[in-house]
Amino acid sequence: MEEAEVERLVLEAKESIEAAINYRRELQHRLRGLGQARTQIKESAAHTRDALRQHFQDMRNAVSKMLDERLTVLLQQVEAIEHESIKPLDDCQKLLEHGVSTAEDLLREGEVAVSTTGENHQNLCNFTNKALHIQLDSLPEVPSLVEVPCLSAQLDDSLLSVARDHISSHGTVASRPPVQIEELIERPGGILVKWCKVDDDFVVQDYRLQYRRHNSGHFEDSYVGPDCEFIVLQIDPNVNYQFRVCARGDGRQEWSPWSVPQMGHTCLIPHEWSPGLEGYSLSSRRNIALRNDSPCQSVLYSKTATYFPGQTLTFRVETSGQLDKRDSIGVCVDKDGGCDSLQRDQAVCISPGGAVYVNGKEMTNQLPPVSPGSTITFDMETVSLGPNNNNEGPHQRRRVTIGSGNREVVFDWLLEQSCDALYFGCSFVHPNWKVLVF
Incomplete structure (x- = not known):
């Protein structure tokens, strides 16, 4: 076998070995994924069993407690009715027993008086007078059985039917969350x-x-x-x-x-306002800026240039103050400490009144005025300058979309110099404006 043929076979063998290694690695990766899927099914099933057992045990305890409480109430009602109904019967019984005792005493005296008539007529006279005062023809009224309570319990077995219907459809088991x-x-x-x-x-x-x-x-x-x-x-x-x-x-x-x-997770560092500018107070994470009462004749910029094409930059107006024509929220190529507004060259912005400025010039199209809770979004993408210039050299064109409320404006922005990332900023003349950036 020629040397070239041997080298070819060795190369093919090495490629096959590499392919086998990659194949084995992929199969092992899928086996791990399969194991994770199996674990998810097993663990979620065990968790669901525990949740079902606990729920129905709680329901059983709650229903048993409610039944015991209801039984106690009904038994208390029986006791109250029984006590209230027995009391007049007790009073009547005392009256009757007193009458029986009186009659028995009178009967014994009468028998003695009659048996001693020949000896003492006075006993007979006393007995006759006493009998006349007792009113032996006056009997207390005794209520009939239909006039006194006869307690009973009215129990509706339909509760079991209703409970059975509810219990039979109570709870569901789903293979996946909705x-x-x-x-x-x-x-x-x-x-x-x-x-x-x-x-x-x-x-x-x-x-x-x-x-x-x-x-x-x-x-x-x-x-x-x-x-x-x-x-x-x-x-x-x-x-x-x-x-x-x-x-x-x-x-x-x-x-x-x-x-x-x-x-x-995110690898993108958060947007932050630049600290230290008098006239603006920042939150602890520096993503919220509040225009305070201190005088300020400058724009509050971002700490660094963190806005890249292809991302969405969002401002949310948390609170608002008095309007001024110089107020602005937007993005720019660089920081310019000598300006009091982003309505300048190499910047695009929106005023709280809805006017859009590109390089300091107001556009014809406007957006709705902002108010507390309003969000303003900036989206940008790099576009070609034409067949003879594909964004090479110092110039660069960006397709800009600014949205506010339910409207948006789209335009091309020609940058005098190429840049990877932009700064963002805001400027407000009057206090109480608070802006969150994300």
Whole structure:
């Protein structure tokens, strides 16, 4: 066999060995995934059994307690009726027994008086007078049996039928939760969580999103409402977080089972306002800026250029103050400490009144005025300058979309110099404006 042929066979053998190694690695990876799936089924089944046993034991205890309480009430009612009904009979019995005793005494005296008639007529006279005063023809009234209570218990066996109907349909077992997390998207200092309903028969009233640091042990509520996505902020970069979501059916109070927890993280550093500018107070994470009462003739910029094309930059106006034409919120190529507004060259911005400025010039199209709770979004992508210039050299064109309320404006922005990331900023003349950036 020729040397070239041997080399070819060796090469093919090495390629086969490498393919076998990759094949084995992939099979082992899938075996681990299969083991995780098996573990999820086993653990969720065990958890469901425990939950069912505990729930029905709690129900049994609660129903037994309610039955005991109801029995006690009814027995107390029987005792009260019995005591109230017996009392007049006791009074009548005392009266009758007193009459019997009086009659017996009179009878003995009469017998003595009659037996001694020949000896003493006075005894006979005394007995006759006493008998006339006793009124032997007056008898107390005794109630008949139909006039006194005859206690009984009215028990409706239909309760068992109703209970049987409710119990027979109480509780369900589902192989999957009705809602699952669909996608986790990185955001600067946050994660956009998207979820979807997977049970077509489940009518959703609200969703509930929770998150926690991986293995921290405690989930926290992040969102409750009808939307199917939410940006979870205050996420530390390069830290794993777990997310889960559940739903509440229309007209119901209880929440559905939780979705399978999903792991997510962000590598994007959070947007921060630059500290130290008099006239603005910042939150502890520096993502909220408040215009205070101190005088300020400058723009508050971001700490660094952290806005990249392809991302969505969002501002949310938390509180508002008095309007001024110079007020602005937007992005720019660089910081310019000599300007009191972003309505300048190499910047695009929106004023709280809805006017849009590109390089200091106001556009014809306007957006709705902002108010507390309004969000303003900036989306950008790099576009080609034309067939003879593909964004090479100092110039660069950006396709900009600014959204506010339910409207948006789209335009191309020509930058005099190429840049990877942009600064963001805001300027307000009057106090009480508070803006969150994410």
